[in-house]
Amino acid sequence: MKKTLVVLFVVTFSSCQLIHFLSVNDKKPESRKEYQAYLLANGYDTINSFQLLRNYYDSINTLPYTLNLYKLNYNTKASPIQIRVYDSTGKFTNGYEQCFGELKKTHILDSFPLKKITHFPINYNLLLINDIKLFSHNLIEQREILNKASDKKYTLIVFYSQWAGYYSTNTLKLLKKHLKYNLNNVLLIKVNTSPL
Secondary structure: OHHHHHHHHHHHOOHHHHHHHHHOOOOOOOOHHHHHHHHHHOOOOOOOEEEOOHHHOOHHHOOOOOOEHHHHHOOOOOOOOEEEEEEOOOEEEEEEEHHHOOHHHHOHHHOOOOOOOOOOOEOOOOEHHHHHHHHOOOHHHHHHHHHHHHOOOEEEEEEEOHHHOHHHHHHHHHHHHHHOOOHHHEEEEEEEOOOO
């Protein structure tokens, strides 16, 4: 009986769903003070730190904004933990979402900015200007971010949330280590994905 329950549990949950179930807390609103404290606790500054805008919360599940085409095709929710990389012109170059697998085990951080993993169902039609709209309504601020981005070789946006538990903390930790010697070439933008 016990073996049957284990098999049923494993069949019911994909690996992403299983890890999600075991490590993620209930979604809860995170104030600016809370998510900035979380960044600081994980060794990040709060410069270029934003919150996903409420009216765009579901937009990361739509074609102009989604990273994971598999999830789009099967009408499932986008992961709250993502890394997106753009070049100095605002063109998307590569990305990662938590459901692609354990960040360290994917080896996507083996090269800078991110190693291409051809079997990942990545939407390569993303644009930096669209991503900026996810966290800023202010046109002046949007232009300032685009100007900063054009001065850097890469713009890297990391989506995170404290309620996402292990995935969020681990992604921030590994990304920090990965960027350690390359921050001069990168505009790093941190976007909290907790619901407002």
